[in-house]
Amino acid sequence: MVSDDPTTKLAIGKTILDAANLPGPAPGPPPTPTSSPPPTPRTNSQGPFLDGVLVKLQISYWTGRRSLHSEDLGLNAEAIPDIFALGSKMIVPKNTISLFGKVRAKADYSLTQLSFPFPLSDAHFVPYTVLPKVMEALETQKVRFDAAVGDFLSHYAEYHEQLVAEYPEHKEALTRAFIPSESLKARFGFQMTFYSISVPRGMRVKAITGIRAVREAKAKQDAIAAIQQKYEIEFKRQMDDFLGQSVVMLRQRVTGVVKSVAVQMEKGDLNNRSLKSLRQVIQSFRDLNFMSDNAVETALNNLERSMPVGVGELSDESVSMQFVKALNVVEQVAKGNKVARVVERYGRKMILE
Numbered sequence: 001m002v003s004d005d006p007t008t009k010l011a012i013g014k015t016i017l018d019a020a021n022l023p024g025p026a027p028g029p030p031p032t033p034t035s036s037p038p039p040t041p042r043t044n045s046q047g048p049f050l051d052g053v054l055v056k057l058q059i060s061y062w063t064g065r066r067s068l069h070s071e072d073l074g075l076n077a078e079a080i081p082d083i084f085a086l087g088s089k090m091i092v093p094k095n096t097i098s099l100f101g102k103v104r105a106k107a108d109y110s111l112t113q114l115s116f117p118f119p120l121s122d123a124h125f126v127p128y129t130v131l132p133k134v135m136e137a138l139e140t141q142k143v144r145f146d147a148a149v150g151d152f153l154s155h156y157a158e159y160h161e162q163l164v165a166e167y168p169e170h171k172e173a174l175t176r177a178f179i180p181s182e183s184l185k186a187r188f189g190f191q192m193t194f195y196s197i198s199v200p201r202g203m204r205v206k207a208i209t210g211i212r213a214v215r216e217a218k219a220k221q222d223a224i225a226a227i228q229q230k231y232e233i234e235f236k237r238q239m240d241d242f243l244g245q246s247v248v249m250l251r252q253r254v255t256g257v258v259k260s261v262a263v264q265m266e267k268g269d270l271n272n273r274s275l276k277s278l279r280q281v282i283q284s285f286r287d288l289n290f291m292s293d294n295a296v297e298t299a300l301n302n303l304e305r306s307m308p309v310g311v312g313e314l315s316d317e318s319v320s321m322q323f324v325k326a327l328n329v330v331e332q333v334a335k336g337n338k339v340a341r342v343v344e345r346y347g348r349k350m351i352l353e
Contacts, residue, residue: 048239048346049196051290052127054118055134056195057111059145061100062187064092072173091177092159093166096152100188103145107190110137114288116246119238120197125246127290138192145190156181198235243291243343250288251296251334257281258303262327265320270311278307291346295337299330 065088070077072089080086114134115124126134152159164174261278264270282300289297303326306319314320 048125048243048290049198052125053131053194053196054121054123055111055115055126055138056121056123056193057107057138058189058191058193059104059107060187060189061104061145061149062097062184064090064094064097066091066177066179069173072170072177089173089177091163091174091179092156093163096155096159099148100145103141103148107138107141107145110134110141113284116242116249116288119242123193123195125242127288129290130287133287135192142190142192145188149185149188153181153185156184240343240347243346244339247291247293247339247342250285250293251339254281254285254296254300255331255334258327258330262324262331265314265324265327270314272310275307275311279304291342293337293342295333296330299326299333302326303330 068086068089070080070086073086111124111126111134114130114137115126118125160174160178164171167174257278261270261274264274282304285300286297303323306322306326308314308319308323314323
């Protein structure tokens, strides 16, 4: 987990953003050795966005389908009732476009496993601690995607001919539906967008002169101030909801594995693969714990220390009892420690100017 020192977090966040060519925090003079770190080295309207960044993944690809028309089936359009829809037809074999769906699923999984769903813009919040992993995973899938697009387009006409040969009775309909390959390229896309959001700041009315004009300007400025306050309150509410849901989600990931291991222990069928999964979820919690859910992380650290290297060690009753006790403590702490307290402690980053 990243140090709670705000200066350290600021430096780490800026380094990662520079590497990703993303907008980072505004530069400033480094603190002198004798000075203490500033209590809030962030613009308060940034919310959690000095601890992470929003990532929006947009992947699109052609499905290999065209609209199905009545003449494609030798039917009279007037004979088809309005309650029926003809749907679509494939104009290339299904297996030629199946890889695109697999790549998108893998990319989506890579992002969701190392992030938190964000309530706006269909994006995910990625803590800086795992941003390099996320970028590497997504870049890997983008390379696969781009290679698959190139391969598909270079063989597209051939794939179409294969389908026509397989269904000669529908040759006319399939030929009529053929799309030139050069117009297909735009239907494939793999885009990653990295960004943060904040409440608009500094809304002002232009300076004017004249008593009446000044009064009108003041009224407008008061109205703007009210709007500003409204948006700040709504922004904070949405951020608090997001933070609370993120704490709950991260805890649920852990307790789900912990419960599964506890049940296996009770039944006597725990295996080394389950122990490996438990170690992985503990490390994942540390990586994603940007809000410093310290009570749960401490319980997980104790659990990790009590874990056997392999299931063979559980034959020792003292090892087994200590391990079971640590499992129970994690579950109790995750349930008993209030989520609101974690959000409240983190709230110093959510205060709006």
